[in-house]
Amino acid sequence: MRNLALLLTLAAAASCVSAFRVPLYRKSGVRTPRTVKRQTPTTYKENLLNYQDNLFVGEIYLGTPPQKFIVQFDTGSQFIWVPSAKCLSSICAIHNRYDSTKSSTHQSSKLGYNMTYEDSSNVDLNFAGDTLTVGTLKVTNQAFGQALTMNAQFNDSSYGRFGDTHLVWD
Template identity: 35%
Template sequence: RKWLLLLGLVALSQCRVTKVSLKKGKSLRQNLKEHGLLEDFLKKHPYNLPLTNYMDIEYYRTISISTPAQDFSVLFNTGSSNLWVPSMYCSSPACTNHNRFNPSDSSTYEATSENVSIQYGTGSMTGILSYNTVQVGGIVDTIQIFGLSETEPGSFLYYSPFDGILGLAFPSISSSGATPVFDNMMNEGLVSQDLFSSGSFVMFGGIDSSYYSGSLNLIPLSAETYWEITMDSVTMNGETIACSGGCQAIIDTGTSLLAGPSTGISNIEFYIGASDGTVRISCSAMSSLPNIVFTINGIKFPVPPSAYIIDNSGSFSPGFEGIDIPISSGELWILGDVFIRQYYVVFDRANNQVDLAPVA
């Protein structure tokens, strides 16, 4: 799924389907490493909140806000619901080295008296809400509420390759009750279907069958907050190693790794011979590792070692993160990019379900 992609987009305006290709750039991990700050950053910012592991994210897209247009690169994130970008009101270092929105240069800017505050796993933002024209690919949303950051503390967002975030989760988790971008698209009839799909792109209002093989497998949502589903089990070589008796999982484009309870992640790493965050195995022996099989709604979704083992210039590391998030129904897993890049995903708001099929 992750290739160097063209910056172009395909907009089928007559049938209200827009396909937005994603841009590959340096990840936060790469930027920190190049500046000699990675080790210190990891010590100060342990991964302790869900849905926000941006360390290895390299893919984002430019959108336009305002008339005349002001361009911003944003992360398309199914693990949050707000759209926000840096603003001229912000003097945090993370704002000064990114594109900043200037209200005085916009003829369509409409201020509000509302504030917005969002906490991410390793960073946060506070700011104000306003309305403006937002263009995403070929879709022009003329009255979209969005956040203008006034503070972006810490180094997390300073080294992020994107300016802001475009959340694609449900309104129920939107900070300050701001209407998410895709909800506005649906409400204004800007998309032909109330769904969006993801491959090496995000397609609003449509599905491209050329990007997946076989049939789409329909999986109902267990909650309309994040894109949350019920998972049956996690197995390797037919042996259940986690999620025994069922658990909850979130499909999140804003998380790069596979994240789950520390016990389950430890079981996986033990099974594949991982130690101290690395895998002591040669490249030629990679194929001997087993698939990790996530069974969801009775359907098996395997993830091969080529996906869950990350090659860092000859040093192999497992693409997992142990987190323990207490929920009433037991374990919570986050199926990030390690999982998603194996499957074409349809995020279906009309039927409150996700559809999965192997990528073609």
């Protein structure tokens, strides 16, 4: 009887939780092996290879009306960022770029940030806020970075990042 009560309680709780889905797509052949240094008195180097050279990307939309971006879902990064229409790097020209003038819900900022990843890829960001849509989830005033410059390390992976973020623009 206790098991039945527990099962009914869990079923009721599960029905209250709403979920959203984000289709992910496999992107092959874009990463190179990296070197990792251990944090010990002696430094060790180890080449890390990812399985079949894959990463996962998906669609997000920013702005009103929505502007579509293909981004890498990156749990090792803390920000969402996409190339900006103001980006002067040649690498930006081959991807969709966020145009703040085309969004009625854009909120500008003077905050900037320079991010360097482990593989020496580097991006200069200007933060902003706008409506973000991921799958069926819609977030208003979501903080994100607009990439103003990106170095050549990004090559064909410069479509942007969707980091593990919890920032909402106020």
